[in-house]
Amino acid sequence: MGISSAEIVYADEPAHNPVISDHWACGSRIEVSPEIVASFHPTYVHPAKDKLPAFVGGFVKDMENGGVYSTIFVKEADAWKAFAVQEQASFSNIYVHAETGRAIFFSMISVEGPGQSYQVLSTRDGFATVKCGEVPAPKTKLDTLDYMQIRSVLLDAAGDGSLDGxxxxxxxxxxxCFTASSKDGGLNWSAPAKTDQCIDSVVEVLAPFDEGSGPVQDLRSLAR
Known part of the structure; x- marks a missing residue:
């Protein structure tokens, strides 16, 4: 005798526990777990120097749904802490001033579509505190794949500065080519306006991470 469809019991699909939380926002503290570390893809690494602790910048990727989130891991004594920056994004530029404990992270949406703005995360005290701001879209027509590349960031001791893209x-x-200004230490910027001063060749402040470098090795040990 056959079995009717009403008699078939289907096992529940295993629930997917997303790595990326709906509650994350720029500057959110992330609970560092083996799952988070295993999903983290590092792209920038900076060793401890002067007033800046060691940190690793990259993105957390949820392998189940493909979602990503630009993220920073910071070494704190014998542990790590982490900060979320931007959903569906990756870092384009990171600038540091180790002597004063300052760092500025520029993150942009990495899905198809024009990069309308940069999310900025900044610290002035070696990551004891972080704040979030923005670089608005440049004042020009941007098509689907167009975005402004940040080429130079200059800040003085008072926190006034300029940005070229x-x-x-x-x-x-x-x-x-565009320039923008900041009055708060590089956290928030004016809308980039056109300029004849075009900077299209820069020396990168941070190189891509070294697979065998200390902070990255240390961080990955948490995933085991």
Whole structure:
């Protein structure tokens, strides 16, 4: 005798416990767990120096649904703490001033579509506290794949500064250059305006991470 569909009992699908929380926002403290560390993809590493502790910047990726979140891990005594920065994003630039304990992280959405703005996370005290701000979209027409690349950031001791960027357009348009200003130590910036001073060649402040470097090795040991 056959079995009717009403008699078939289906096992429940195992519930997916998302790595990325709906409650994360820029500056949120993330509970460091083996699951978070195992899902973390490092792209920048900075050793402890002067007033800056060792830190690793990259993104957490949820392998189940493909979601990503730009994230920073910071060494604190014998432990690590972590901060979320931006959903569906990765870091484009990181600037540091180890002598004063300052660091500025620029993060941008990495899905298809123009990068309308940069999320900025900044610390002035070696990550004891962090704050979040923004670089608005440049004042020009951006098509689907167009975005402003940050090429230079200059700040003085008072926290006043300037930022230079360039847009290489996906269509046949001449690149356009922009400048923006900050009055709060690089946290918030004016909307980038066009300039004839075009900076399109810079020395990277941080190099891609070394697979065998200390902070990365230390961090990955937590995933085991």
């Amino acid at each position: 360039i847009v290489h357009f996906s269509e046949e348009r001449k690149p356009e």
